Amino acid sequence: MKHLVAWLPLLAIAVVTVPIYQQWQRSQPSRPHYDNPSTNWKKPALTKSPGEMLSGHWNVVPGSVEDGNTFQVQQQGRVEIIRLACVNAPQLDQPLGVRSRDHLRSLFAxxxxxVILTIADTDRQGRKVAEVNVPTPRSDEEKFVQYEMVVAGWAYPYEKFADHCPNWDVVQQGMKEAKQNQRGVWAVAPAVKH
Structure with missing residues (x-):
């Protein structure tokens, strides 16, 4: 009997959390899993045209660049986790993963x-998926971060989510140039995306 009484609090927690977890599981297929392209998610058309997407100026949180496509930004006390739209970078434990992350850090530095974000989507982890631009010193021009990552060879165009990339053609052009010049991931056989 003592053992049964000891398990009652755990049983009560399970009764409450299992339905919540099941509801959460059912909601997941409606969001893309940007870090796992093997999932069977089908890309919907954008619900907003690129001109209607949320855009704004933000500051990258120091030390928050996790890899070549994920970082945090802040604006007036609000913090968001950002996943670069249009591209997929090697993970830190993959060939060139650290160099990819470091290149993204240098673009921000x-x-x-x-940064200037144009938010296109929200993924399963609640990250904002965005096209990112950075201002250039002594100029009114901006650099398109996704293009800069791809043309330098530190990221691949992410074809599965091309519909969520208003500047897909620019990203594709960066890949052509990186491949032609065998930069970064295109120069190291184990890093080449198949």
Whole structure:
């Protein structure tokens, strides 16, 4: 009897959490899993045209660049986790993963960690998926971060989610140039995406 009484709190927690977990599981297929392209998610058309997407100026949180496509931003006390739209970078434990992350860090550092986001989606982990631009010093021009990552060879175009990339053609052009010049992932056989 003592053993049964000891298990009652755990049983009560299970009764409450199992339905919540099941509801959460049912909601997951409706969101893309950007870090696992093997999932059977079908890409829907954008619900907003690129001109209607949420855009704004943010600051990259120092030390928050996790890899070549994930980082945090802040604006007026609000913090968001950002996943680069259009591209997929090697993970840190994969060939060139650290160099990919470091290149993204350097792009942000050149712009004093100031970024301009155009948010296209929210993924399963709750991250905002965005096209990212950084201002250039002494110029009114901006650099398109996804293009810069791909043309340098530190990321691949992410074809599965091309519909969520208003500037897909620019990203594709960056890949052509990186492949032609065998930069980064295109120069190292184990890093080449198949």
């Amino acid at each position: 050149q712009a004093n960690n100031h």
